[in-house]
Amino acid sequence: MPKVTINGKEVEVEPGTTIMLAAQKLGINIPHYCWHPDLSIAGNCRMCLVHVEKMPKLVTACSTPVADGMVVTTDSPQVKEGVRGVLELMLVNHPIDCPVCDQAGECGLQDYYMTYGLHDSHVSLEEKVRKRKVIDLGPMVVLDTERCILCSRCIRFQEEVSGARELQFFGRGDHVEIGTFQDRPLTDPYSGNVVDICPVGALTSKDFRFKMRVWFLKSNDSICPGCSTGCNLRVDHRNGIIYRLIPRRNVDVNASWLCDEGRMSFKSLGRGKRLVKTMVRQNGKGLVEVNRKDAYLEVVRNLENISNQRGPNSIAAIASAMATNETLYLFKRFMQEVVGSSLIDFRTDDSYKLVREREDKVLRRLDKHPNSQGALDLGLVSEELGGLAGAIEAAKAGKIRALVMLFIPQMVREESAQVYQAISELLTLVEFSAVLTTHEIEAFAGADVLLPVAAWSEEDGTYTNYDRRVQLLNRAILPPGDARAGWEVFATLARISGKDLGFEHAGDVFARLAAETPGYNGLTHAAVGKLGVKLQQKAIGGS
Template identity: 30%
Template sequence: MAKMVTLSIDDQTVTVPAGTLVVDAAKKIGNDIPVFCYHPKMEPVGMCRMCLVEIGRPVMDRASGQPVLEPDGKPRIQFAPKLETACTTPVSEGMVVLTENQKVTAARKEVLEFLLTSHPLDCPICDKGGECPLQNLTLAHGPGESRFLFDEKMRQQKHVPLGELIFLDRERCIQCARCVRFQSDIAADPVLGFSQRGRSLEIMTHSEPGFDSIFSGNTTDICPVGALTTADFRFGARPWELKSAASLCNHCPVGCNLTYNVRREARSDGKSVIKRALPRQNEAVNEIWICDKARFVYHYTESPERLSTPLVRRNGELTPASWDEALEAAAQGLRSAGEKLVVLAGGRLSNEDLFNLHALAAARKGRAVLYSDMAGGDLTAQVGLAPGSNLADLGAGSVVLVAASDLHEEAPLWWLRIKQAAQRGARLITLGARPTRLEAFASLRLRADYGQQAQALASLLEPAGLEGDFREAAEALRSAENVVIFFGSDGVELAESEALARAAADLLVHTGHTARPNNGLVGVWPHGNTQGAWDMGFHPQAPAELAHSLAGAGGVLLAGADPAGDDPALAAALEQAGFVVVQELFLTESARRADVVLPAAAYTEREGTYTSGERRVQRFYPVTPPRANARPDFVIAAQLGTGLLTDVEGRAAALVMQRIAAQIPAYAAISYQRLAETQEQWPIIGRKDLYYGGTSYENTQGLGVSLPLPEMVSLPAPKAYAPAPVPAGALRLVRFSRLYDHGSLVRHSPLIGQRLAARAVWLHPSLLVQLGVQPGEEVEITAGDEILRLPAAADENLPLNAAGLPRSAGFPTPNVPWVVVRVPAPVPSGQANKE
């Protein structure tokens, strides 16, 4: 337990852990010392001098080492001759801090006067107006007038694009360096810096493309003035016009807490629209940060291409229909499917949606299939993170092993938090076929070829037969106080994913790292609620097996997934199905092949729950009213259930959760009331003092509930796995994830358009040289009987024996795990312009 220190701040006694900074100690008793450069999540630098206070310390007797006492028995206090910065000064026993006196008041006034010498007088049009720390602190502590001449103000460039997402107003910048330090120290993307000196100092970007960081939007939250703004909010609204609603990000398994700011607009015909997305504090999940995908991709929910009416196929064409007509046609078609019904659902649906969809499959004795290429959800339910876990608690004595995962692309906030754990002293071990950004912070980097990653992980069970880094890793796992294992799907197909998850679970069980906080297994799932889908009874199938299931199905109910858009082979299989019903936001490739299309509500238009990869159930709330004719997926499933003579709850999401709690043991204690519970968090964020933590929101809507683990671990029997051989001259085909993929949601978010991953085959630069191909030039890919022509792209991190294809790019998934890459034959003369 940390040593405690007692001091006095403005005659108020406070006791805090040793090492606490004066500014934070004051915060704990409600004393808001003003700051600009300081932020509780970053190391202090003492640049702005706004936090100057007067500090006295007990006079110590050198002989006895005890405080010198005054006649009244109190310690004699000696004040420093100059004011000190509260943001760089740690507390000490008996310290006396004065934050409100004549010296401090004068200092604050002078600091603000100096900062305003070149600050523009554009508060009425500044985006930060109404939540501007400089404006607020000037009113509270600043001078009423300036001694400096208006004509001597610096005139600097305004509306400077730092890339396409963030804009800089150089006149407003007060050089606090918060943005520079965040990018360098927290995001590990040092793409911002200072240029020039003195009054000409200005922020600039070092990267190409500009501001090349997936965490760039956080700089606009912590900027204490209106210097940095996001492209979607600049000149968009005033803070006092906005209403806030709590939500969650469902793009990856982290489950970041969000707040959406909403207002009604005349240009939107009086409808409520989302103006911006901001972090909502949850120190056990995303702290106060979010990635740019969470911040900007929500625009798909307001896309004009959203489905606006049900569609029913008549005479071979999808035509508009009423909900009653569409539901009747859908129910009739699914009834005729009998036990040959396949319910295929994606991991972006809520628990309530998935529970109701599974109920339909179970009632018809059909199959509930999860659209995913990762296995292991049954294992994480047995040996996942125990309640009370928090990645922020991992440090010296802990081991984190990340296998077959590029967390920076797949789960950015986990990348951030695991990096921080390594910096606190946790031992980070990575295992994969290629280098990733996380390896820069790893103490051991284990390399295993694609197809061999599961076997490499399983080998750590027998350290006696290992050498080198593998032996050291095995011993580290056994001797660690805490062990957390993350497993992903980088270059891993479904069968290997199952073997990989089983190897990780066996490691945790055999080393005794289960059923206690900060120990367990975490799946780096491809979507936000894949773990919830497993819990609700959905299981994945390999592409070839899934194609067989779809082709032979009497009826298919498809929700939250677009297999036809991802893989032409699945598109062909879907066309062979007897009857197809699709619940969707957009007219996807799968929806184009459907017999009935039912428009679904976006998650911003309803409430529900997601279960994160850490097995934390969290609640999200309605942000905007649902679009006309759009309905939540759980409601659609319930209405289909009526036509199928099946009792499915559809009146309210909370009532569906009651059924989940009654039928699924792990969720027995979950209720919407419990999910809304909160507790005090540190640092104190989101109150009136926006200068301290930025514009992140305080969490008053719920911190989530971690699911319990079963009392007994009962792992299923392991399945034999051996990687398929690759013929001589061929390359192993690997699939990998990119943060900005070509999924249907990202594609309908125009702001991210310039950041989409290239639709290409990725090869090591040496292979491109051997082929005589430049990046961007077309190559021919042969996989069995399938031939593709794609642009080539260079990735120096890929092994020389592999060819990479990004997921969600509309490429077929070949039935063989290898490809042959050649330069395509020249087009015969006279055919170059033929379609």
């Protein structure tokens, strides 16, 4: 394998590796605009100039493969002067509107100007070529052609990744503009990615722009809740408000991309009213707010009574593939060890059968639940109960008298009306029902107790994606009001019932789950880490 020396440090790399990647292996960052790790090499911006010993001119690091014995310098005065010249050329027609640009704080032009530029412009504002600004490019993107540095990343993304081919360069010379034919809106379901990869403020997010300066944001790594693909992302938030979701690179799952629906899925937390208070049905008054402990006691008392009268298998449980593995695991243990019932099932409809089915060739999958595979792995399928449909039949036959349900509405697209109808029907058929949920939903009007639970982004935990990759979500914001993580609610209910399951943290729950679940053996949250772990054992369920 070739060995190359960069800034005095030697590194051995695969044949064909570019200087850019060899330098990154050494932790040396070479400035770049057009190069992107998940796109083809265009070599058009010339920002990545480096010096290679015995070569007469500076070369571009992104497109030059290393050769054995090559000696490269990225920080000599000659290189810095070359990069400074490239940058100055790029800024010739730049409108210098940084104070009103939403890219400020994460702009490649600003950052490199401070490192390499610091020059005074030789071109007055009046002499600059003016181009069009604030062009509406559909639901996700706003275009400012004046700020574009013609790196072609956005064009290559659409050509090579999404296949949409809507963005192009138009015009000639210094009048070249990025855009769409006749300014038509982007219809690409992955269009938000062009905002992420635009290194400057030419393409900005229609939703996020001007809402918050990026330096005020805090970030947490998480997983998209939108479908069974489980794309890796970052949650940017401040003061309990989520402002945006940004893709987090994982070459084994989503590379550097998100679909638009997943990117905007956090908005669905605000779709409908959040359930923030524990509610208990009181004679003649309907559901009224009570304190959390009283509500938990009400659940425990009723389940005990019905179990004593009708036996534990008169109590059924319906879980949700929107919940974390930790919550599903403790739900199952609560039912088996505290209630004594084996009737727990997560199948509210047949969508879990599509867990591995693609919706398109890029990322999206047809199962819009992030954790169907986790629910299957944890054995939350009861042939005796037969899912939600079976529970209705059993309740009609008088076999089921009480229900514990965990229901979290899907975050991409609407939950089907049939599922809500079925839930509503089941709640009217049983003597007692406790529903753990995130939102006030009409279908739960017949419940006897409503317990608010944390939604995605409000708890630590794991999902298992279609490919059986276990991935970690970290709490970004606090759950509202009385809401608690689902696993915490089941741990508390168990404790009140006199059976302490002994868990204080989501990490403890996962470690126990991993010790007991085939394929998960030995895993911990720390071992799952930033990029997840693919389980080796063959997948259970799905088509």
